[in-house]
Structure formats: C-alpha cells, structure tokens
Amino acid sequence: MANQLFQKARETVAIAKQASNGNSSTDVNQAIDIAKNALSSAYANSTVAEQEQLRVLQDELDQIQSR
Template structure:
C-alpha cells in the first residue's frame, strides 16, 4: 500500500531543493515552508523506515533555510 502523504512530502522536498538550486523559479521561503508542512503531515501514518527518510528530508530542509 502506498503512503500518499509520504510521496507528496518527497515531491515537496524535491521542489524546494530545485527552487534552492535555481532549477525551478519561485519563492524559496514558501517552497521550504510547504515542504516542511508536508513532511510533518506524513509522519503520523508512516512506517519506521519512512520516518527515518522523513527525518533526513527535514534535516535537508533545515539546511536549505
């Protein structure tokens, strides 16, 4: 079974990363905020392995901001 919130969090983090690197135009602050919100939302229904990945995503977002 796919965890849709986890998949969305990955997409938001990718978008924030691309915005930070200039590959995508847009407001970096908004992209990071949206990604952090998506990561936070995904935690509740995630497996332990997914949570470990979400923590890495959160750390990556913290470095971007």
C-alpha cells in the same frame, strides 16, 4: 499501496531543493513552508522506516533553510 503523504513530502522537498538552486521559479521560502507541512503530515501517518527517511528529508530541508 504506497503512502501518498510520504510521497508528497519527498516531492515537496525536491521542489524546495530545486528552488534553492535556482532551478525553479517557485519562491524558496514558500517551497520550504509547503515542504515542512508535508513532512509534518507524512510523519504522523508513516511507518518507523518511513519516519527515518523523513528525518533525512527534514535534514535536507534544514540545510536549504540555513543557506
């Protein structure tokens, strides 16, 4: 069974990336906040390998936020 929180974190970061590129009607700041919450929840309930991937997603989110 796949980690649902991990999958949700990946999805929300992708939505934030789309919003930052203007490819979504979603508010960028709201999308970032949702992704941050999803990453936090996923990190606490993931394997070491998943945590490493979540750190990469967090870096992507940080890049979006610094634009």
